[in-house]
Amino acid sequence: MDTVELARALFGTTLGFHIIYATIGVGVPVMILIAEVMYLITKDKDYMLLARRWTKGFAILLAVSIASGTIVGVMLSLLFPGFMEIVGQVIALPFVIEIFAFLIEAVFMSIYLYAADRLPPWLRLVSIASVAIGATASAVLITDAHAWMNTPAGFELNENGQVTNVNPIAAFFNPSFLVTALHVTLSAYMTVAFLIGSISAIRLLRTNVNKRERTYHRKSLTIAIYVGAIMSLATAMNGHATAQMIYEYNPRKLAAAEGLFETTTHAPLSIGGWTSREDQEVKYAIEIPYALSFLAGDRFDTEVKGLNEFPEELWPPLFVHILFNIMVGIGTLLILLSCIALLWRWIRKKPLPNWLLALYVAAGPLAMIAIEAGWCFSCIGRQPYTIVNVLTTTEAATKSNNVGLLFVLFITLYVMLLIFSIGVMRYYFKRNPVQPELTEKEV
């Protein structure tokens, strides 16, 4: 591998690792906030206990999220100095605002974590709400920079390749900012809801759980089902808007996502299969006639551009079709699952049966896979550019020779952290089971 490929591999792995913890870091505070509010409304102490135990797990994972986030921030400058040179001139605002959002999150997280017992209830609510707002704001702001890479705005390049006519506000509100930021936020809330649903489902499937503990886990599952249902539907609606944004601003990416080679009206939607470069078609796919045109422009005669409109060296890797399908496919499955669970509760008015719980166990990890696939799709689908039509990845990458050594060290670090963070979570919750805390409160 040459330096550019190594730099991409290292940074891609770093983001792939960070996004797991970052997604959890964005979603869990919202779940804690919901539990705290439920407690204030119902005065049911189970919700307070849920909030407390989620906070414990959150604190463990937040450490990895903060550490890997620090790595991402510094590594951007180390591995892609050419990119950061333009970032600093055009799109520095979200990065700087993000620091303050994150400081607010860090300060109030410490307060909520170490001083909760000294705070009046309303101030505790303000603290965790600030954590949730800070975390979501951080995600929105970093997504802004990502959106700007897809739809750059707010500057011009002169004939020497220098940045001129900078308009930081126009860069901040670049065309894809709002729709992409919403996509990231909603899907993070959705994923965490399903993850918590998975954990509750695992507990409920155990046979040695007593009635008291069962009620407790059902409350957790109920929150997870409702939040998951709302967020997965919202993510899908916003996903539609995202696809139309890609159609408008980044037709090359849409063509690669759908494996469409020839520009055409009444374009079909290909589901599944893999894109063949030689035969210029998607093999073994299910084709829905006219669907792609309709999705892109709300009309069957919308003209969708194919890959052949662009020189082949500017095509993104064609396997992004698979990534796109994984993301959309899992999203659809999760909506279905939520609907079944809700209907079961509303019509049968009974606790979920074991087969449905078993499906919920799988839902959390699947949602996380969809997040990974979505980020990979968005970043690989942007290739060969780092900033679309402005800066190629080769120009952006470092010219330093030592990336290989760092690659090995960082991968080792991530593997270790993954194992350790799972180990610590298991150890902590085994040592501190919920049962004694439930009975303790009733005395």
Added chain:
Amino acid sequence: MDESFMAVTILWSFLFVYSLLGSLDFGAGFWAMIYGKNQHTNASIIANRFLSPTWEVTNVFLVLFVVTLVSFFPFATSMLGTLLLVPLGLGLILLTIRTTFMVFAHHVHKFHNTLRITSGVTGLLIPAMLVSILPITLGGFIEMENGYPQLLYSKLLTSPTTYMHIAFGLSTELFLSALFLSDYAREASDRTAYHTYRKHAIWLGPLTLGIAILTIFTMPPEAAWFVQNTQDNVLPFIVSIGFFIAGYCFLLLNKWIRASVLCIILQYGVAIYAYGSAHLPYIVYPHLTIQQGFTNSTMFYQLLIVYAIGLSILVPAFIMFWRLFLKDRRYVRPDN
């Protein structure tokens, strides 16, 4: 005032804050390691009690510094990023190990000993790595290859000035943290811990000052411009030493330890700004000046607004934070 000069002043102020917070954070980790096994003193408990809620905030200041550098001086970032790939990469790995272990050990008591050692050792290695960046920017350790800067590792690792910088960084870290922790122990009314840390501050103070002065003499010929600049403007350094003497007297008097802490902060404040102004106009000598590294003025003024708004929200949050963890007796002295 020149825009790039304003920008570098803000950047330098963040560096000042981080060097203080970082010294406390890393130093507290080191002292907790030293006194972790000692049954007779609460010195390690005091250090850990300070560390638990503060490390996140300290860590954010590091990121704040990096982001400020990128946004104010994007062209400097591309050069420094290429140059410092390996040292900063290794530093990041150590910082990650430190951060995550600290939180892991908080939840798994089996890890306590591993944590003590990890936090203590990284508390020395990370600052050493960060301080070694200073001599690189002074000149003599960079070679241009095909228009891209490369770091001369063998020259850097065999140069006495590198090690003097590291010695200065470490003694500063230990001095500041010992002094601050003795004040924190006094707040907690813990006499033994107070005396333990005060004793260390007393021998570390003059040592740090001595190393700082000696470091200037180890600078390579390429850094002669910098030495010349410090000699041309020696007054702030004298003021700084004045603050040190005042602070040291308060420390010896065994009273008004808070006044001693304030004097030493002033000492470092004056010295850091004097160091910074002697470094001008270069960011990396002789390849890059602040004007060459500077962003455009549109971006600069937008950023200024963001910093003003951000800080005005944060200051009240910090005051609340300070009251809860550094003043509130229920946290500082939980056993009473």
